[in-house]
Amino acid sequence: MNRDRRLILRTGVSAALWAAFGEGAPAQPAPARVAADGFRLLEAGPAHAQLLAAPAPAVPALGYDSATPGPLLRLRKGEELKVRLTNKLAEPTSLCWPGLRIANAMAGIGGLTQPAVSPGASFDYRFTPPDSGFNLYRPHAGAATAGQIGRGLYGPLIVDEVAPPARDLEAIVALADWSLDAQGQARDDFSDPVAAHGAGHLGALLAANNGATPLTLNAAPGARMRLRLANAANARIMVIGVEGVKPLIIALDGQPAEAFEPLHNNFPIGPGARFDMMFDMPRDGKPVRFVLLGGGAAAIAGETDRPLIVFTATGDPLAQRPPLAGLDANPLLPIEIDLQRAKRVDMTIAGGGSVPFSLNGATARDWPAKPLFSVARGAPVTLGIVNNTAVTQAIRVYDHFMRLLHGMDDGWEPYWRDSVLIAPGKTSHVAFVADNPGHWPIESAIPEHQAAGVMTMFAVG
Numbered sequence: 001m002n003r004d005r006r007l008i009l010r011t012g013v014s015a016a017l018w019a020a021f022g023e024g025a026p027a028q029p030a031p032a033r034v035a036a037d038g039f040r041l042l043e044a045g046p047a048h049a050q051l052l053a054a055p056a057p058a059v060p061a062l063g064y065d066s067a068t069p070g071p072l073l074r075l076r077k078g079e080e081l082k083v084r085l086t087n088k089l090a091e092p093t094s095l096c097w098p099g100l101r102i103a104n105a106m107a108g109i110g111g112l113t114q115p116a117v118s119p120g121a122s123f124d125y126r127f128t129p130p131d132s133g134f135n136l137y138r139p140h141a142g143a144a145t146a147g148q149i150g151r152g153l154y155g156p157l158i159v160d161e162v163a164p165p166a167r168d169l170e171a172i173v174a175l176a177d178w179s180l181d182a183q184g185q186a187r188d189d190f191s192d193p194v195a196a197h198g199a200g201h202l203g204a205l206l207a208a209n210n211g212a213t214p215l216t217l218n219a220a221p222g223a224r225m226r227l228r229l230a231n232a233a234n235a236r237i238m239v240i241g242v243e244g245v246k247p248l249i250i251a252l253d254g255q256p257a258e259a260f261e262p263l264h265n266n267f268p269i270g271p272g273a274r275f276d277m278m279f280d281m282p283r284d285g286k287p288v289r290f291v292l293l294g295g296g297a298a299a300i301a302g303e304t305d306r307p308l309i310v311f312t313a314t315g316d317p318l319a320q321r322p323p324l325a326g327l328d329a330n331p332l333l334p335i336e337i338d339l340q341r342a343k344r345v346d347m348t349i350a351g352g353g354s355v356p357f358s359l360n361g362a363t364a365r366d367w368p369a370k371p372l373f374s375v376a377r378g379a380p381v382t383l384g385i386v387n388n389t390a391v392t393q394a395i396r397v398y399d400h401f402m403r404l405l406h407g408m409d410d411g412w413e414p415y416w417r418d419s420v421l422i423a424p425g426k427t428s429h430v431a432f433v434a435d436n437p438g439h440w441p442i443e444s445a446i447p448e449h450q451a452a453g454v455m456t457m458f459a460v461g
Helices: 142-150 447-451
Strands: 040-049 059-064 073-076 081-087 122-127 133-137 155-160 169-178 205-208 215-219 224-231 238-243 248-252 255-260 266-269 274-280 288-292 306-313 343-352 355-359 379-387 393-397 419-422 427-434 438-444 455-460
Touching: 073 081, 133 224, 133 274, 142 447, 155 169, 155 224, 169 215, 169 306, 205 306, 224 288, 224 306, 379 393, 379 419, 419 427, 438 447
Parallel strands: 040 081, 073 155, 169 224, 215 306, 343 379
Antiparallel strands: 040 059, 081 122, 133 155, 169 205, 224 274, 238 266, 238 288, 248 255, 248 274, 288 306, 343 355, 379 427, 393 419, 393 438, 438 455
16 A cells, blocks of 8 residues: 655744654645634744754744744645634734635735735635645735735645545645845835835745755655645745756646646746646665755845755665656646637836836726726636736736736637736746626735735726
8 A cells, every 4th residue: 555645844933733653644734723603713923933943042033833834734625715814913914815816805814805814803604616736825915915915924725636646755845035234134014115116025035834945755755745835925036946857847826737847947926926836756776856046036146056845865765656646637627728809908117116006007006996997707818918027027816817928819828827927028928717796906915016016906897
């Protein structure tokens, strides 16, 4: 009998939340606390992260249930998720679920779908995700969002497939970056206009889960791995190279993709993006390394390549497995998008530097009174995004999944995304079916850029 042994998030202050069960049984992280009425309990408040090697003290941070990342919320497809958020912060917050196609009232977008949750107050979220996939939960609370996420307020959420692909080990890794001062404390400079009007808040210290990189995980030679990788950083666009193996990417932003190997064995992962991939550990015992490649557009000047995750070979080789394969397509997403009858919308991002960003000539400080556009439920939409700024823009369309169109709008990439990266001076076109009623953000996935004007919304009737 094959054993289903999973590697969960590295221990630290969250050790009690990420413990594995004994050998021979399916390893599961300890669940979030559960109230008598069945709600999983998440308390947003102070936490610590061991970002520097001992005996250096842990860095004060924010987290859920005193941990960053927060507890893993894991459920089966078709299962209802009930979460009670209690705000123990000194400022309003919310609980947002990017990548989950859920009812508008439960989306947790402060000021748009609900008032932000005041300090000392609670809010109950209750919904049944229609799709399986890997996501992050995090706050969406206006100008406070950047500082809350940037100091560790996020956690992973997995809706398991009905029939997950066979694997020997599973690793769930959230990457982030931190900026520390001379005393080893996290800098509270998330409202710095230089960062807000530029690339966003970038920290020189890289973290994988609750500790500094590289994160080292052990696996037997030949073990089949499933790596669920998330970029939890505010603004850093990570270009990740893979050494020692060619992974098969099976899902992007939680949605199954037509499985593919990354070109040149590297891939960019923007803020909030999630990648699911499979690979087999080399049978010769050599390690597998995931490396942040230096010199990228969002890198700090002078950065060189740095290892993020290292899988080392330990123990006896496992039996050879069949060839890797992808996931079944999501039957709830359309096979085709009718581009001929799509509503066509253009948006231009400008500004930056010494001035706030603007979207179609307007700089937003709050949600607009009028949507950028309105469509009937089920209508196809094509969105042209022009980046007239000097930095890469990361644009997210909430609670809808997009196809990235080819240059002539004559086809699309073989995957779905909930956010896209647009290089300076470039234009990207995406298409989606507006099938979720309500008012939904189109905004930067970089919270500092949101606060600096890259935000609007659309309405689905």
